[in-house]
Amino acid sequence: MTLTITQKKLTLYIREFLSRMNKGKKLYEGKAKIIYEGPEKGTGIQHFKDDATAFNNLKKSTVEGKGVLNNRISEHILNNLNQIGVKTHLIKRLNMREQLIKLCNIFPVEFIVRNIATGSLTKRLGIADGTVLSKPLIEFSYKNDDLGDPVISREHILEFGWVKDPITLDLIIERCLRINDFMQGMFRGVGIKLVDFKLEFGRSNIDNELMLADEISPDTCRLWDVSSEKKLDKDRFRKDLGNIVQAYQEVARRLGIIHEESNISSVKFGKPKAVNIKKK
Ligand code: 5GP
Secondary structure, eight states, X not given: OHHHHHHHXXXXXXXXXHHHHHOOOEEEEOSSEEEEEOSSTXXXXXXXXXXXXXXXXTEEEEOTTHHHHHHHHHHHHHHHHHHTTOOBSEEEEOSSSEEXXXXXXXXXXXXXXXXXXXXXXXXXXXXXXXXXXXXXXXXEEEOOGGGTOOEEOHHHHHHTTSSSXXXXXXXXXXXXXXXXXXXXXXXXXXXXXXXXXXEEEEEETTTOOEEEESOOSTTTEEEEETTTOOBOSXXXXXXXXXXXXXXXXXXXXXXXXXXXXXXXXXXXXOOOOOOOOOOO
């Protein structure tokens, strides 16, 4: 038994080691991900970390297994989006924590899509938490940690050239709604309400094509169980609700990404106990 676990771990270390050898220089390190140069021009390797942050970095921790789950969940969603004609930066998943991606110049704007009012929307405007919106609401925020990602308007985006032209901005909004449509259906089918989520878009470094970038995972979405309204997303970390990895695992299981019996959390060995061997 112990031998099997050791072999598994050894295989993982070897894979990790080989994947590190294939990576180019580090291009960017964010709160939850690192981007390295990829093997070919215009490609990158997106590495998912276990680090969790909230409230503009005021709260920080490591959640073992989160990176592995986000890598798998985001791969699943972006692959499905690619299949329905929504262009994304994902080329393929490489290993437990990494994806091969097309490098993009990302617009410094977060596109937030909301179906149910909660989070910063309810705080800002005093709307009752859980209010179902009559249609999806799109908000924009300026990606700037020093300013705390402030909410901005379409006019700010165009005036300051964060997205260069109104046609591109309209196209992005259209894609946000298409992605919301698709994801709402996908999550509904497995008993999950898609409450809200954040998207990032950019243009490919190679051919300037507009595409969805970053990730879509329980780190970037709010996901509530349909019947119990149990939170299955990063709010478990933000609000100290516990069982973060278990909730992300639940999302992955329901989407059919991991098997019923899978357990992403690390294998923990107890302290070795002294064994008295009786002499015959
Ligand atoms: P809120 O504006 O209510 O805090 O967030 C709305 C939605 O966008 C939530 O699903 C939240 O997870 C996501 N979101 C907004 N900003 C960020 C961000 O900077 N990082 C991550 N991971 N998600 C964000």
